[in-house]
Each structure stands twice: as C-alpha cells, then as structure tokens.
Amino acid sequence: MMIAITLGLFVLLTAMGLLLSAKMGYVMQDQNAYIHETGRYATEVVSRSVRQAGYENWNSGTIPLQTADNFSANVMGMDAMTLKKTSAGLDGATATDVVNGSDVLALRFYGESTDGEVGAILNCAGLSVAAPASVQTAEQERGWSIFFVAKDSAGEPELRCKYQSKTSWNADAIARGVESFQVLYGIDADGDGQPDQFLNADDIDELDNHLLLAGENAIVRARDKNRKTAWKKVRTIKFSLLVRGSQNARDDTLANEYNLFGNDYSNAHGYKDKGVRVREDVLPEASRNRIRKIFTHTIQLRNDAAGNGA
Template sequence: MNTRPFLSDQSGLTLIELMIAMALGLFVLLAATGLLLSSKAAYTVQSQMAYVHESGRYAMDILSRAVRQAGHEDHRMSITMTQEATPNVIGLDAMTLKKTTAGLNDASTKGVVNGSDVLALRFFGDDTNRQDGTILNCAGLPVAAPDASDDAESGRGWSIFFVGKDAAGEPELRCKYRTQTGWNADAIVRGVESFQVLYGVDADDDGMPDRFVNADAVDALDSQLSLNGENVVARAADLRRRTHWKKIRSIRIAILVRSTQPARDDDLSAVHELFGPGYANTHAARDRGTSVAERDIPFAERNRLRKVFEQTIQLRNDVAGAAA
C-alpha cells in the first residue's frame, strides 16, 4: 500500500512567481516598444532625407531650365530686342515680393526669409497666340510669342523666383508669372529656407564671366557708369544700353532645403554655407543668407534635416539684347 500523502495539483501562482512573470512581461513590452520607436525614428529620418533630396533636385531642375531659357527669341518674329530694352536677367538681393503686383514692383525686405534673393528672367514665347507649349514659364504655363501690337517690353514672358512663407509659416520657393488677366505666384518647392544667387559678370566682353557677384554688386557696377544724355530720360536709356545686367554670362544658384518634420536630436550647431566657406569668410557679413547658422533659426524649427544644393548654369542666349 502506498503510504505517501496525496499531493493535489497546483491551482495558482505564488506571489514571487507572479512578480517574476510580470517583470518578464514588462521587459518584453519595453523592448518591443523601444524597437518600434527606433524603427519609426529611422523611417522618419530616411523619408525626410528623401524628401529633402528630391525637393532640392526638383528645384534646381526648374531653376536651371528657366535660366537657360532667359533671353530666348523666336527669329521669325517681327519684334526684336533693342539696346534700350530692359535686361533679360534681373536680380534683387535679400528681397521678397507680393504675389499679385506687377513684376518686381513693391519688392521689400519685410518678411524676407533668411536674406533670400529674387531672380527675374525674361524671354519671348513661340508661335503668336497659339501657345503650343514650346516655351513655358516657371509655372509650366505656355507663353505665346508677341503679336504686332506688342513691343519688347510687353511681349516678353516672365519667370520670377523668390522665397515666401505659407499660411503655416513654412518657407517655400515661389514662381511669379504674368497671366492674361494679371499676375500670380505659386509655390513650387516647400522647405526652401534660403535662395541665393550670384551672377557671372563679363566685364571685358570676352564671352566668359570674370567674377561672380551678388545683385547689389551688379547694381554698384552700374552706379559707377558715366551716363550720356541731356536729361533723365536719355540717361536712363543709356543705362539700359550699358547696364552690367546685360553682361551676365552665367548664374550660380544655391538653396538650403529643410525637411517638413523634425528628424534630428543632435546639438543643432551646424552652419550652412551656401557658396562654401571661401565665399562665406569674405562675403557672408554683407551678403545675407549665404551663411545660415542653426543657432539663429527659431528653436521650434531647428531639429529639421537640412541640405545645401548648388549649381552654376551657363546662359545659352544673348541676354544682352546687344549690350554696348
């Protein structure tokens, strides 16, 4: 006969076993949560960096195509550029524009984003009144060639680039253009914190740029001209003939693009030099926006990913319209 006492099956956990099980469960939960957060952070960084690269590439593509189109003429037209016509390339340093004012009217430093510049490009369209899409403005809209009632001023199209902020305060590269009923401006790339332009001036007329300077420096060269003419109108016409804006042979563009979402947790101490340290060391103090320090950016916007894109574009057409 078995004399050992009968042992009943265990029907629960001891307090120690329960505490161990809970600790293991919490450990697994914390590990899974950490892995999830890490994966989400990595995804955010990758997706935001992809956005920055794609936005920068797209912006530079639009800008380069517009620059190469500056000064385009359809030689079948009866209207041609004269020496007294305004330049096909015009720039403003550290300015911004309103959406619906004509051309560069009402340019202002109020609301300018990180000293961003304004770049205006002019060109003739193709095929009078047909607007066949051969020549497009910066918004992708066709520009017709002028008809007999137009002149070199009213008959040329416009592509004007500048930086503004949307209703949410996000900076964006905008394209301003003329429509059949007035003027408008559309955002083409969001997240552009700085838009900087240098102009390759051919001072000795050998067809090659001698140096790259900003818009203020081009205007300063014009201010040194000794203008001919008996009155203000005549001297203004002489300036249009001889302006250094008609001696631009290439344009160097740099933009600083940021992500749409926070994606960083570093010390946020970077300085973005849009034209490199050489230009920044000698010109940044006078050329606003060519050097952007993250410590000067509003705190809530500092932890974005940022990247500088730079390109030099050779002008294809005679932007002078016969410079003297």
C-alpha cells in the same frame, strides 16, 4: 509573479525601444527622400528658366522680334528681398519678412505665336507665353519667370514662381521647405564671353550706380542705362538652395552651419551677403530638429546674343 512582471516589463520596454528606433529610422529615410526630391525639382525648374533667359524665336519663317540694346536686361536680381504675389514684375519688392536673406531672380524672354496659336515657350509656372503683338510693345510683352522665397499661411518657407497671366500677376509655390535661395552672377568684364568674377545683385547694382549716363531727361537716361548696365554682362548664374524636411527627424546637437556657396565665400562676403551662411541655432526653435541639405547649380546662359551681351 513579481519576477514574471519584471521580465514582462523589460520585454515591453525593449519592444517599445525597438519600435521607436525603427520609426525614427523610417522618418529619417522618408525625410531624406523628401528633401532630395524637393531639391532636384526646384533646381530643375530654376535651371530650365535660366537657360530660357533671352530667348528669341528664330524657328519662325520670318525675322523674329529681337531684344534691342536699349531694352532692359534679360537677367535681373535683388539681394535679401521678397515680392508680393499680385504686384507687377519686381514692383513692390520689400526687405520685410525676408526668409534668411533669400534673393530674387528675374528672367525675361520672348514667347511664341503661330497663326494665332500660342507656342511651346513656357514660364516658370508652366503657362504658355505669347509673342508680343508688335515691335512697339515688344519690350513690355516679353515673358517673365521670377523666383523668390516667402512663407505660406502656416509659416512654412517656400520657393515661389511669379508670372504674368493673360489678366493679372500671380505667384505659385514651386517647392516647400526652401529656407534660403541665394544667387551669384558671373560677370564678363573684359568681353571675351567668359565670366571673370561672381558678384551678387547688390554688387552689380553698385557698378551701375557709377555709370555715366547721357540724355536730356530721365527717360532717355534710363534707355542709356539699359545699354550700359552690368546686368547685360552676366554670362553665368550660380544659385543655391537650402532645403529642409517637413517634420522633425533629428535628436543630435543643433549646431550645424550651412554655407550655401562654401565656407570661403561666407568668410569673405557673409557679412554683407545675407543668407549665404545659415546657422541652426538662430533658426525658429520649432524647426531646428529638421534635416537640411544644400543644392547648388551653375548654368551658362544660352542666349547671350539675345540681349544679355549687348
């Protein structure tokens, strides 16, 4: 009887081990599929909005509203910042509760309207954007697609799309589990139409801080800054997402290091560009055992003639 009990326990333990191993394998496959689906979808949504930046409706039968040289840039960004859901545009940006130094990317474009009907130009939330009512309101009524990272009510980080509806501002989740969203901007310094260097948002703002502005008051000087800003020299946008799974699926040593733009960039700029290097050992303990993957994409802006290259 003792021998039978021993053999039975051995068989039971072996079966339990096989069951746990099979479950772990299933969880890893499921989490890998989840991460790839999330990363691909988030990349597609951001990429589509980037390509739309600076759009003007040249398909209409009349000359479309165009982006004047003293309008604000069609591409703007912020380093290591997050936004409030209901504040207008980039107002109320804060460095408090930023998730792993994630960036903000803001894109502007014209909508479409034909015979009083809104056209097929959509913002990042999938809502149609109407054309401005008049030339006088053209700058203010351009559409917005703004991307940033924040935590939901359960503390899970998510990539959000901020947009303006007919009545208010709001922000919706695009992808859950985005631990870092980083953006670099390809600047055309010599005017040949090709990017000469990639800078982060703080670097571009620093270039603007050295502009010599003309004008007798703040409003006129702001218009002059819009004409000269380095943001209108952006020709390419490179963004990177660090996406994690929805549950723990690892039991290895938690010592990975994720360099969203590569190790060389992190070594050269990581000290000032927060979030481009994320180490697992400094992440919240409850989420360290999750699978993670980096998704990186580079996009050439299509609509330079619509204001980015003013």
